[in-house]
Amino acid sequence: MENEELVVGGSIGIARYPHNGKTAEDLIKNADIAMYRAKADGKNTHKVFTPKMLKSVTHRANIERELRRSLADLQQFELWFQPLVCLKTGRIMGAESLVRWRHPVLGVVPPADFIPIAEETAMILPLGQWLIERLCFQIQQWMPYFAHDFHVSINISSKQLYRQNLVEMFAFYMEKYHVPPRTIRMEITESLLLQDEDEAERTLKEIRASGIEVWLDDFGTGYSSLSYLRRFTVDGIKIDQSFVRDIITDSKDQQLVQAMVAMANNLDLLVVAEGIETEDQANTLAQIGCEIGQGYYFDKPMPVDDFVKKLINESESNVIEFKL
Ligand code: C2E
Ligand code: CA
Numbered sequence: 001m002e003n004e005e006l007v008v009g010g011s012i013g014i015a016r017y018p019h020n021g022k023t024a025e026d027l028i029k030n031a032d033i034a035m036y037r038a039k040a041d042g043k044n045t046h047k048v049f050t051p052k053m054l055k056s057v058t059h060r061a062n063i064e065r066e067l068r069r070s071l072a073d074l075q076q077f078e079l080w081f082q083p084l085v086c087l088k089t090g091r092i093m094g095a096e097s098l099v100r101w102r103h104p105v106l107g108v109v110p111p112a113d114f115i116p117i118a119e120e121t122a123m124i125l126p127l128g129q130w131l132i133e134r135l136c137f138q139i140q141q142w143m144p145y146f147a148h149d150f151h152v153s154i155n156i157s158s159k160q161l162y163r164q165n166l167v168e169m170f171a172f173y174m175e176k177y178h179v180p181p182r183t184i185r186m187e188i189t190e191s192l193l194l195q196d197e198d199e200a201e202r203t204l205k206e207i208r209a210s211g212i213e214v215w216l217d218d219f220g221t222g223y224s225s226l227s228y229l230r231r232f233t234v235d236g237i238k239i240d241q242s243f244v245r246d247i248i249t250d251s252k253d254q255q256l257v258q259a260m261v262a263m264a265n266n267l268d269l270l271v272v273a274e275g276i277e278t279e280d281q282a283n284t285l286a287q288i289g290c291e292i293g294q295g296y297y298f299d300k301p302m303p304v305d306d307f308v309k310k311l312i313n314e315s316e317s318n319v320i321e322f323k324l
């Protein structure tokens with residue numbers, strides 16, 4: 001076409017009469033659903049409709065509809081907190097905030113079930129803003145009782161980085177709630193940086209200049225973890241749970257974690273190991289030189305009241321300087 005060579009591909013969805021529909025309308029609708037699945041599976045392929053596909057499409061549509069409704073009542077979204085623990089002393093160093101959706105009918109919905117949809121539909125923008133405000137509100141409540149190096153991290157989606165002025169937004173809520181930036185850590189994943197590296201670099205620089213720490217989440221799982229470390233300045237990395245899971249049984253995983261910790265030390269980066277589920281894992285990580293850990297072995301993410309109770313208990317056993 002006008003001397004340009006075009007390569008045309010195709011994704012095919014197949015629905016069969018009478019199993020997948022008795023009317024032309026139903027058949028086309030179901031073939032369409034199968035075609036979208038073919039596209040989602042990397043395009044240039046075909047998929048045959050199954051009732052399971054319809055179920056997942058319906059489920060997704062339900063969640064999307066409920067999400068849209070819930071935006072009028074953002075109180076349904078709350079932050080839960082999971083402690084970050086010093087692997088040497090057992091002291092709680094901080095927490096990661098993780099969103100939960102307390103739906104009036106569905107109950108507590110985990111983020112995996114709605115964050116991807118919120119991201120696709122841009123509903124993550126109002127939701128993310130609400131969570132940033134809640135984070136600052138919460139830190140304000142806790143501030144008087146914090147140890148000086150206590151911090152709370154928040155997960156940020158790519159849409160938030162590219163479509164909102166995050167720097168201004170954080171500044172606004174930090175001022176509103178009198179929260180010092182050093183108490184906040186922003187967790188981002190590599191996939192987030194892929195879209196527009198220049199813009200990401202600019203924003204992250206500004207965020208760090210404002211005093212908020214930036215951490216690379218799920219470290220080691222992406223395609224280009226190292227080149228990101230070269231390009232973007234971050235304060236720390238979180239070693240992905242997939243490496244921690246088999247650290248006792250798989251010597252290769254153990255060596256990889258060891259290498260990541262050594263590399264981080266050389267680059268003056270802090271390290272958190274995620275997904276610690278057993279004492280053995282915690283001990284091994286401590287031996288390797290990883291200082292901070294997070295995982296079910298210490299605590300699951302919990303609602304704010306439980307987290308405060310936990311901190312009070314710890315302070316009573318003199319592990320941390322926290323009193324209410
Ligand atoms: P993530 O940021 O990698 O968060 C860690 C996830 O691992 C959390 O799942 C946490 O509950 C879980 N986890 C912690 N310790 C263990 C363990 O020992 N074993 C196992 N198997 N899992 C453990 P959760 O809370 O379901 O969150 C899932 C993902 O949803 C998060 O992964 C993050 O990507 C996203 N997410 C959560 N909260 C937010 C948020 O406020 N904003 C955005 N944009 N994304 C969020
Ligand atoms: Ca995270």
Ligand code: CA
Nearest residue numbers: 217218238274
């Ligand atoms: Ca992670």
